[in-house]
Amino acid sequence: MKNLKLSSIELKENFFTELSTRIDIDFCNYLDFNQLTDFDQLIEELENNNALNVEIIYYSNAIKYLQKNDPSLKESLELASDLGFNTDNLNSEVLASLLASENLRSEFYELENEINDFFESLED
Secondary structure (H helix, E strand, O other): OOOOOOOOOHHHHHHHHHHOOOOOOOOOHHHOOOOOOOOOHHHHHHHHHHOOOOOOOOOHHHHHHHHHHHOHHHHHHHHHOOOOOOOHOOOHHHHHHHHHHHHHHHHHHOOHHHHHHHHHHHHH
């Protein structure tokens, strides 16, 4: 029986495909696995391709998201303020999208050690 060894690109594709099942980012749509070598580069690619920005559309979807994740609107209003939004530019969709994007980034950064370990294992 032939021992099949996966290429570095295939290992990356498999790893990030599995990661996509745990976090709502379809990495394969945003990354060039040939060039990807570390977490910092990964973040740069994802940010450049807006992969960490979530857009929640429709008032009802936005209100449901905010009710579940920020019923007082404190966190989403703080994010909007930090990003320089004026109150006349805010609505439920903007607030929900800002909060969802921030939550996705937090989820993603929680995986940093696991991702770094994966890249280190490729070097061995």
